[in-house]
Amino acid sequence: MIPHANVHLADLLDRRANGHEPASEAVLAALFEGGVFVPVTDAGSVIFLPDEEQPPTLLGFTDAALGAQLLPEAAGMVHCDVAQLRDILEKTGVAVLAVRSGNGQAIFPEQVLRDWSTYGPGAEMKLDWSTDPLAVALRDALVRRVREFPAVRSVWVAQVRWRANDEEHLMLHVAVDEDLPSASADRLMEVLLGEVKLGRGHTKVGMLALNTTTHADAIAQLDRHGLDTVRHDAGSGQVQVISREYDDPSAASADGAAPQPPAKRRWFGRS
Template identity: 85%
Template sequence: MIEHPNLRLANLLDRRADGHEPAPEAVLTALFEGGVFVPVTVTGAVMFLPDEEQPPTLLGFTDAALGTQLLPAAAGMVHCDAARLRDILEKTGVAVLGVRSGNGQAIFPEQVLRDWATHGPGAEMKLTWSTDPVAVALRDALVRRIREFPAVRSVWVAQVRWPAGGEEHLMLHVAVDEDLPSASADRLMQVLLGEEVKLGREHPKVAMLALNTTAHADAIAQLDRHGLDTVRHDVASGQVRVISREYDDPPPAPTDGAAPPSRDRRQWFGRTRR
């Protein structure tokens, strides 16, 4: 059995105690590259918390000795690499993974874990501007609703593609002025997908990644260089600014000499943008 602790993950989580918030991508990459130690019973079954009547929480520790110290009820600690974590996710329906290091911790919702398990550890993803009707509908909905979330500063709407597998979906990167995990970003997604944009089977999946405006300033600057549809919210003035190539690039001139079509109205998902 592997006994080597996941030092990279432990270091990232421990730094949180000193006020340094690591990028979510870095933590997830370290998790799937180095794995964690999972508590098991005397029969070898994986232990979950809190009980069978609630959505299961899987516990993970960056060090086997740490796990034994913090959870003496466990019969042992089993190292789980990316493949074993993926297997647990698929077979148990785990809702949350809680990982502990010596001085820090991280909570991963099941959807984030499943996405990363699907695409593999350290999977490269490419972000591009999207004209998909769902992407445009999300952008327009953000213009209408972003003022309701004072902690949200900017949202980027992107088409995400993993070159290794070719899978694509839409992703919202949400910059917030609050600690992560962000309740404001989660609530914003609930409003967008619950009240504004109704997704059907034929529509692309939509994911969200929250970023802290201070801790992830470098990642935010990089997003600005991708030329994505962006909705910015200035809380002091209440102004909402939309940045989009759609508005920068003029429409092609009609061949019959008629006036170019107006862009003041566009119908998406039963809603009209004015």
């Protein structure tokens, strides 16, 4: 018996095509609650979308008939649940999962899928401002190096706590003006972790890249969390920092300039 189509996910993706951007949490929850249909060959091997410059993309469809219509060269469509998707991710090194509905689509970066497949359907994380010295060091390293990455627009530094098991770690959300998976965000993380050394037993640091257009709602939500934020204007080369650390009017700017006039939240420009 062929499993039912993932109607909920299809509805969310179709609404994206109509200009309505559902919260990424809702799309991910629907994906992991209902699964997707993955194309396979006659031998039962998964079919990937090849790319000469990037790791392959795993294809998924919200129902089997749609998959057969859009990818007629596939021998069949196999329904994959959470465990099966996670198994494919771990064994193949896939960069992203691309899911199609009748009128919409979504691309899920590999790291997002790994986190959700680890913590399960409906997993929620709580984002908080962090005074961890590592978080401060990452913020300061961002101020020094972000100009090297023109596609990076904003970076938020957060302490993440997963509500399912109270596990905590640091996470950088990186807003980019380029398609995902983001080479700029990946390279930025490499640079930062090359400058900021993690001590033995220290909390891990994760990264989630967001597209400034596709994930506009999620980006707006991040701005409401009061996190340390580094913004980059590639045109002017200006870098600005928002931090509760600077809410004290006597606090100096990140580059040693005179304090700014009192304001609800202070921005510190760097030219």
